[in-house]
Amino acid sequence: MKTNIKRIGIMTGGGDCPGLNPVIRAVTKTAISQYGWEVIGIRNGYKGLYENDWVKLDGDSISGLLHKGGTMLYSSNKDNLFHYLVEENGEMVYKDVSDVGVENLKKLDIDVMFIIGGDGTLTSARDFARKGVKVIAIPKTIDNDLASTDTTFGFNTAVGVATEALDRLHTTAMSHHRIMVLEVMGRYAGWIALHAGIAGGADAILLPEIPYDIHKVAEKIEERKKQGKNFSVIVVGEGAKPIDGEVVVREVIADSPDPIRLGGIGLKVAHDLEKICGNEARATILGHLQRGGSPSSSDRILSTRYGVAAVKLAVEGKFGNMVTLRGDTMSYDSLENVIGRKSKNVNPNGELVEMAKAIGIAFGD
Amino acid sequence: MKTNIKRIGIMTGGGDCPGLNPVIRAVTKTAISQYGWEVIGIRNGYKGLYENDWVKLDGDSISGLLHKGGTMLYSSNKDNLFHYLVEENGEMVYKDVSDVGVENLKKLDIDVMFIIGGDGTLTSARDFARKGVKVIAIPKTIDNDLASTDTTFGFNTAVGVATEALDRLHTTAMSHHRIMVLEVMGRYAGWIALHAGIAGGADAILLPEIPYDIHKVAEKIEERKKQGKNFSVIVVGEGAKPIDGEVVVREVIADSPDPIRLGGIGLKVAHDLEKICGNEARATILGHLQRGGSPSSSDRILSTRYGVAAVKLAVEGKFGNMVTLRGDTMSYDSLENVIGRKSKNVNPNGELVEMAKAIGIAFGD
Amino acid sequence: MKTNIKRIGIMTGGGDCPGLNPVIRAVTKTAISQYGWEVIGIRNGYKGLYENDWVKLDGDSISGLLHKGGTMLYSSNKDNLFHYLVEENGEMVYKDVSDVGVENLKKLDIDVMFIIGGDGTLTSARDFARKGVKVIAIPKTIDNDLASTDTTFGFNTAVGVATEALDRLHTTAMSHHRIMVLEVMGRYAGWIALHAGIAGGADAILLPEIPYDIHKVAEKIEERKKQGKNFSVIVVGEGAKPIDGEVVVREVIADSPDPIRLGGIGLKVAHDLEKICGNEARATILGHLQRGGSPSSSDRILSTRYGVAAVKLAVEGKFGNMVTLRGDTMSYDSLENVIGRKSKNVNPNGELVEMAKAIGIAFGD
Amino acid sequence: MKTNIKRIGIMTGGGDCPGLNPVIRAVTKTAISQYGWEVIGIRNGYKGLYENDWVKLDGDSISGLLHKGGTMLYSSNKDNLFHYLVEENGEMVYKDVSDVGVENLKKLDIDVMFIIGGDGTLTSARDFARKGVKVIAIPKTIDNDLASTDTTFGFNTAVGVATEALDRLHTTAMSHHRIMVLEVMGRYAGWIALHAGIAGGADAILLPEIPYDIHKVAEKIEERKKQGKNFSVIVVGEGAKPIDGEVVVREVIADSPDPIRLGGIGLKVAHDLEKICGNEARATILGHLQRGGSPSSSDRILSTRYGVAAVKLAVEGKFGNMVTLRGDTMSYDSLENVIGRKSKNVNPNGELVEMAKAIGIAFGD
Secondary structure (H helix, E strand, O other): OOOOOOEEEEEEOOOOOOOHHHHHHHHHHHHHHHHOOEEEEEOOHHHHHHHOOEEEEOOOOOOOOOOOOOOOOOOOOOOOOOOEEEEEOOEEEEEOOHHHHHHHHHHOOOOEEEEEEOHHHHHHHHHHHHOOOOEEEEEOOOOOOOOOOOOOOOHHHHHHHHHHHHHHHHHHHHHHOOEEEEEEOOOOOOHHHHHHHHHOOOOEEEEOOEOEOHHHHHHHHHHHHHOOOOOEEEEEEOOOOEOOOOOOEEEEEOOOOOOOOOOOHHHHHHHHHHHHHOOOEEEEEOHHHHOOOOOOHHHHHHHHHHHHHHHHHHHOOOOOEEEEEEOOEEEEEEHHHHOOOOOOOOOOOOHHHHHHHHOOOEOOO | OOOOOOEEEEEEOOOOOOOHHHHHHHHHHHHHHHHOOEEEEEOOHHHHHHHOOEEEEOOOOOOOOOOOOOOOOOOOOOOOOOOEEEEEOOEEEEEOOHHHHHHHHHHOOOOEEEEEEOHHHHHHHHHHHHOOOOEEEEEOOOOOOOOOOOOOOOHHHHHHHHHHHHHHHHHHHHHHOOEEEEEEOOOOOOHHHHHHHHHOOOOEEEEOOEOEOHHHHHHHHHHHHHOOOOOEEEEEEOOOOEOOOOOOEEEEEOOOOOOEOOOOHHHHHHHHHHHHHOOOEEEEEOHHHHOOOOOOHHHHHHHHHHHHHHHHHHHOOOOOEEEEEEOOEEEEEEHHHHOOOOOOOOOOOOHHHHHHHHOOOEOOO | OOOOOOEEEEEEOOOOOOOHHHHHHHHHHHHHHHHOOEEEEEOOHHHHHHHOOEEEEOOOOOOOOOOOOOOOOOOOOOOOOOOEEEEEOOEEEEEOOHHHHHHHHHHOOOOEEEEEEOHHHHHHHHHHHHOOOOEEEEEOOOOOOOOOOOOOOOHHHHHHHHHHHHHHHHHHHHHHOOEEEEEEOOOOOOHHHHHHHHHOOOOEEEEOOEOEOHHHHHHHHHHHHHOOOOOEEEEEEOOOOEOOOOOOEEEEEOOOOOOOOOOOHHHHHHHHHHHHHOOOEEEEEOHHHHOOOOOOHHHHHHHHHHHHHHHHHHHOOOOOEEEEEEOOEEEEEEHHHHOOOOOOOOOOOOHHHHHHHHOOOEOOO | OOOOOOEEEEEEOOOOOOOHHHHHHHHHHHHHHHHOOEEEEEOOHHHHHHHOOEEEEOOOOOOOOOOOOOOOOOOOOOOOOOOEEEEEOOEEEEEOOHHHHHHHHHHOOOOEEEEEEOHHHHHHHHHHHHOOOOEEEEEOOOOOOOOOOOOOOOHHHHHHHHHHHHHHHHHHHHHHOOEEEEEEOOOOOOHHHHHHHHHOOOOEEEEOOEOEOHHHHHHHHHHHHHOOOOOEEEEEEOOOOEOOOOOOEEEEEOOOOOOOOOOOHHHHHHHHHHHHHOOOEEEEEOHHHHOOOOOOHHHHHHHHHHHHHHHHHHHOOOOOEEEEEEOOEEEEEEHHHHOOOOOOOOOOOOHHHHHHHHOOOEOOO
8 A cells, every 4th residue: 555654653651561562563564564664663762752762673673572571662751852851051951852853753754653652651742743743642551541542451461460469369368367468550540450359359459549448448358257268358559548548658768868669558558457357467569560571462462453553544644643442443532632631540330340349349438 | 139039040051161160159249248149059051950960159169269260060061951862761862851940940949040151051041031931141152252242251361372372382483494383262253363363473364254275375474484584373263264175184093993083274274384385384283271271360350240240130130131241331132132143253354354464464365 | 008097187387388288188188098097187287286276188178279379277377386375364475385285186186297387387396296296297488498308399489480570570671771679588598589580580689698789789780781781680589688787678657656567678779779870770579479379380299299208207107207308309307307407598609609690690799 | 711712603403492592591691701702503403504504692692582482593303414315416315414514613613512402413412522523512302301311401391381281171171070181292201291290180190101001090080980070180191002002093184195193192092081981081282382482480590500501511621521410410421421321211110100199190000
């Protein structure tokens, strides 16, 4: 098929997420084999765009990418060329250097820029689109909390890792009559906690969307004891909140002037339940183990679909859009619409929570 | 909540499938904890219904079921009480003994019967419903080829197992410049082959829905050689068909009068490609490894949703229906509609096949 | 074979460890099928011995145990009947209540007691042996630091879990140019860190046995940068020590009067390396994920061997001994010898450390 | 450290095996970082030596190899330069072309040649050593049947894959009251079958070393039925033999003049047991799934040890030797001794078989 496009760019921004490499592979494979485009990988996200750091992608460079975690193009977490820290007259100041990015794209003869990232990355993508860059956006959020699309890649893998962790913690909980708490990702949306909790047979699931009363969680634990099950497993999304105010957790390295902060709600839940119920309680913070590693088969397929659909959007000239999944159909939405839209949260009265309650899972409400 | 139901029965029929145990668990948990019903497990499918072989289910009996493959209630593959082999006057004859089943349900005071199974099992479920039994049906097919529902449990696990197998075969293919063929399940529908093929990075996928020309597959292999990749991995659904007629594969144990039949299309594909391309080719038949073992996190959630939705249907008095998943919503359809409906097949021109072709996967068409 | 034994007891003590269930299964299977003994499982370790809490074990109760983590007999972590907290005149006091244990064994007609546990559990086992109880001991330590035996079950599984975690962290480290630190178990012996570090391709391994200079670790990281590898993965055993003194890590939950303590050396290493090298650094504490879950194939075999060898010892009347593995041969040693023996530590000049250094792994020395 | 060596070669021969890539990585890393040698990878085994097909190895080329299956240097299965098929006067004839190999090594200035392979590959290695080539050999056999060394890499991974397959088959066997047969590798030695059978909870294990009476296997199955366990799982090494003569299995593709041969003893065992016991029986042939894929943590460590020890041998000038593992110590033995030595077989009266029998596993003897 003929298009006016000769050369495209692709970059990844934000935290890593299983599926990024398969997206890069799918875009590159389709672009080269179907349309004969050249593909330029911009490295390190917007930082690389500013510094003109890139690599040419071909069949060899994407070989074996499908099952690899992370992103071969590297990523940067916070860099925003519209508000970028640069040196000026010996001082570090924030400036809008987005024109440098636009210039670099021109110098590289990049006709269309494929940008894969989360909220921050895509806000900049929109801003570049406003400046005339032909942008195709691909959403990335392991939390699956984007309202504009039904499912994002990485989420299924994260749920799988958390579920396996729960399987492991179950045997320890039972052997020692303990309360085992697993803290999973999800600062604002509790999807990982909810899905992993159901899949991993948790007795309680605490979510950002449902403020919890620790005494109601304790009731569930006591109810289980009456049934002869003197152990419990609790999943806590990192943004979970007790009904009685914020949690502040500080971790201090005593021999250091700089305290290290560490996710803390899981610790607090374990701590509080041990006090109330009397069982030993232990917290495990899953952390980065959810983000890294080989994508699940579902995520490999989903991310490949996003990549191929992105190329199709470009072929159709639908720039300034983000690829979406609606039901089982690949679709798209304008970046102008997508950015700023409220995130997709767990519905406390939705089917999944109701279902979880039907099989006896407590939410502390 | 109050219902007129006091006691329910549950049984599983047909081939085993990851997710059966979580369904049993979800139905039992919900029935007992939400409604105070008693739960009777009928063992060995319809055979157990005929022989009055049952076990009472409670919190203890379903403990630890969530991550277990198979079915704790056992299954029978072919038994049909409407056409059942019984002894009569010293001879084995087929008879309609369904009244015995109805009688046994009455004797057991079972108000509603939950039947989990595939086509054959659910056809009988419909026939029992016609005889006045209050039936709630739950679909089970690892092939994911049921038109009435979007996704069935077990499928995701099977795809995961096949994908992992492809990951393994890839390293051997590359090390030895070989063509490695993996035969997966799917006699009539190629969903497992299609999904696993995309997730596992296959170079060609052969499906029942797309008759293949082996020379077109060979072309793909030769094209890869020109790119310096002297190896290929092929996924074959067991029902794949060459354009030039049926495959008949016979396996004969020489010292036995009874030949054993064994899936054969994978062998034929390997055989033919070795001849045409010159590379060594090897076939692996994944077989039962796809059916057994612990369900994936997705399948644990999906099967739990089916189970809870089934109980809800019973509470609402919607008997004679099968639980379905439509988009992301649990729904239902009448068994009268469901049975006999054409199965859901891979669309040779659908998005998934088109997408696979875009990244260079050959289908032999 | 005929023995004077009619009935045996079995119990597990200390932290859970993959392989405990297979040991219970092997002892029970062998005892029943080979010798016709009855088998009594004492629950909750010594606590259950004191409280006379037991269950009869037979073919059914051990069915499916081989691949299960944890211990079906439960465990207690710290209970010592020779120094046991009991109420006396309304006050809690420590007393020697071991006679109660001896009495309970007599009442249960237990001829031989099989005790599976770590240092603390086996010290009591020795003391019971001194009181005339016929004890057969089986060692359990996930840290693999027992001098009297070459390998203990659970260790291989823990190393596998830690290695998989490292595989995951690698992709994140690379994508974000980060230093990823994984803290694994091993308060006194660094075997898990050493093995997982080699298997997981770590760039540095910090062990209790080799006090580390953080600047030498940083040198390794800088050396990698010069080779174009702007990321590193570090494994830290929880007992690792900096050359310049103890680490004290305090974690304080701000709104609680009771601080929670949490393993901290991993945090400190990440913290210090971030400061020195400039790369973002993140710590993951693997914690309980190493202890729970299904044993690896190696650990299933090893624990089964321990169990069968234990029964053989009893048949031969070799009471007061612990089963050991020497080379590839099951053997035994007297509990009197075993208890108090110095633990088996990583040799800083041994083959494994030398080998790790040969492929460029830093130890901070 | 100073040596006279400046440049080494490395190659892999024979069937692929998890651990080959880690060996290549360990040799290369040690050679470069410890001694400053150059490293040349000969591709495709001896074929590449003849055709002068090589690649230079450095830090980049071995990056990420540790967890990869297969061999990055490719392998050839049967090529023997001392008896090599070449064209001469338009005809294909077998000739001794080993001098070409020696010449090519000289041209490449290779001082020491590291050869990794099985029996066939190492026989040639010995013959090259006799011709004056400085050879260091590293053994490779997934079957673990080499008498000169205690354990070879790849074996642990294969046992793990087979064990996982058994875990899957168990759930199907139980659900359907079936006899599930798993055929694993091991034409001459039954180590994989024995280890996987113990780890996977098999009810019978059939090995090349213990000719089996199918009626004794059937007895075990009937004994289980009496205990209420109407299913069984059997592991069969591919070289297992019935006491009453050879098995001949033919598989014929009906529409092809060329019959395909397929491993057959597993089919025969299933077939025979179905007839005798009446249960449905099914066979799964694990095949190539045992050879490919990521090495286990144990195999990653073991293969790294082999690689580093090989370099050490070269440094010490001990050419013509093969690296071995003796107990837990890396050692070596002369290729002259190693080649032709009887293979290491399962001892029918050894501890492992005795132990398996103690827990009730049948061997058909």
